[in-house]
Amino acid sequence: MTDRQPIVNATTAPLTNVLRFGALVDACVQRPRHLPGIGVFYGHSGFGKTWSAVHAAHRTRARYVECGESWTKLRFLRALAEELGVSQRGTGPDLVERIIIAVCRVWPRGLEFRWWRGCHAALRRAIRLQL
Known part of the structure; x- marks a missing residue:
């Protein structure tokens, strides 16, 4: 028996899949504005x-929602609202409005309409992908 404690490396192992997913997230975040921010892993x-995905979410301070196969759009919205700390009550459109407000930053008044429309369209695309 030995009295020595084993040395443990507390960092994340540089696994290939973790590195590739990190590269995918970086490519989606740093893309040109005219390209969609969608990646497939x-x-x-x-x-x-x-x-x-969990590691990348922690690294980038992103929200992580794992969808079930039988989830509806409303169930996905409720899970996303819960993750964002937003009230889960109401209809789908009510949840979409609250999620948009929680996620998007407020721009100067002149840009509000374009900002709102852009965030709303991006969220609708994300919800459509969950089908």
Whole structure:
């Protein structure tokens, strides 16, 4: 028996899937404004897709919502609202409005309409992808 404590490295292992997912997130965030911010990360079961997504969410301070196969749009909106700390009550359009306000920053008054329309369109695209 030994009295020595093993040395443990407390950092994240540089796994290939974690690095690739991080590169995907960086590419989506730093894309030109005219391109959509959509990325696809896929693979067989057990290859670390979920772990990579959780790690990237922690690294970038993003919100992480894991969708179930049987979820409806309203269920997705409620889960997203819960993650953002927004009230989950009301209809789908009510939730969309609250989520947009929670996620998007307020711009100067002259840009409000374009900002609102852009955020609303982006959220609608994200919800459509959940089908």
